[in-house]
Amino acid sequence: GFGDDILRGGAGADMLNASSGADLMYGGDGDDDLNGGDGADQMFGDAGNDTFLAGAGADLMSGGDGDDRMDGGDGDDVITGEGGNDRLIGGAGADLMDGGDGIDTADYSAGGAVGIDMITNTTSGAATGDSLVSIENLIGSAFDDVLAGNSEDNTLTGGAGGDTLIGQSGFDTADYSASTGAVTVQFNSTLANPTAAGTGLGGDAQGDTLILIERLVGSAFADTFLGGELGDTFVGGGGADVLTGNGGVDTAEYSTSSAGVTITLDPVAMTLGIGGDAEGDQLTGIENVIGSAYADLLRGGAGANRLDGGAGDDTLAGGADADRLIGGAGTDTADYSASASAVGVALFASDDPNLVTTGSGGDAQGDQLSGIENLIGSAFNDTLQGSAVANRLEGGIGNDLLRG
Known part of the structure; x- marks a missing residue:
């Protein structure tokens, strides 16, 4: 919905879609797609090659293990790849991009x-x-x-x-x-x-x-x-x-x-x-x-x-x-x-x-x-x-x- 939502994936390839609001998203294991929408979202991957997409807002992203693609969208984002060979896209705003290992x-x-x-x-x-x-x-x-x-x-x-x-x-x-x-x-x-x-x-x-x-x-x-x-x-x-x-x-x-x-x-x-x-x-x-x-x-x-x-x-x-x-x-x-x-x-x-x-x-x-x-x-x-x-x-x- 349009509020501050909590979305959790499990093992396997999950697709989590949020809308506006300050959402909290956990992908879990597997190759997950996390779409935060607008708002100051917190998005967490885990094991697996995950794809993160945020909209406007100051977002926090943490990739976990795996080769992740992380797009912060507009806003002052903090994007941390952690393990794996990650691709970090800050978008507009003053972003902190930390690749981590890999x-x-x-x-x-x-x-x-x-x-x-x-x-x-x-x-x-x-x-x-x-x-x-x-x-x-x-x-x-x-x-x-x-x-x-x-x-x-x-x-x-x-x-x-x-x-x-x-x-x-x-x-x-x-x-x-x-x-x-x-x-x-x-x-x-x-x-x-x-x-x-x-x-x-x-x-x-x-x-x-x-x-x-x-x-x-x-x-x-x-x-x-x-x-x-x-x-x-x-x-x-x-x-x-x-x-x-x-x-x-x-x-x-x-x-x-x-x-x-x-x-x-x-x-x-x-x-x-x-x-x-x-x-x-x-x-x-x-x-x-x-x-x-x-x-x-x-x-x-x-x-x-x-x-x-x-x-x-x-x-x-x-x-x-x-x-x-x-x-x-x-x-x-x-x-x-x-x-x-x-x-x-x-x-x-x-x-x-x-x-x-x-x-x-x-x-x-x-x-x-x-x-x-x-x-x-x-x-x-x-x-x-x-x-x-x-x-x-x-x-x-x-x-x-x-x-x-």
């Missing part, structure tokens, strides 16, 4: 231009008066925003408009995955001037300025990413993307691909990706690769490469030099069939990337392997040793020593 996002996409500095906790524009606590990620408006992170690993999504994205300290990401057109981003950072501003063109990147950003997430279209002299990470996404590392140790990441990828690196020449989000990608000056959750084939070049298969049954071939081969989850294979001399590798039974075994001889010399279950040797006299789990050891031709 990787939490303050979302300003529905309003006007905002200015936010999470180190100094200063806000301007449509965010004026807001206070952000335990927030890791920011989503800006469709206008010209200034989004500055903190000491955490932040993801900054400027949206449309000519935005300024400042990572500050931490390993920070500029996210263009929602762009409705292809983007071009060029990093201009150098060893002498790591804070030199990068620039954006096209789609949501048009007019953007990027400072102290280490990682780029592209759109579903054909994006172009040009790195600086520092180590950059590129997530091209869908589309035939151009990923150019320039200086530094650069990474092509395919962790969001919906299918396995095949990548062959070269220290100088451009190479083409195959499969999943890598299909048609052009990679130049890329040293490291992060694969998908599926069965990937990742080949290194003549230099030192880091190949991380992720989940899935991956095949990793580092090539020459001292490479880092990380199998991750799944049944993964280190392939030395192209080595020009014999190799020696003894496996260690663990998916922990910090627990490694070191190879010797040929292309295995100096390689560090973790999360690898299977080995393929060279055409020479290899020594291959398995671990405490089930292994497949293929010596190839040559007089090999295989120990299970």
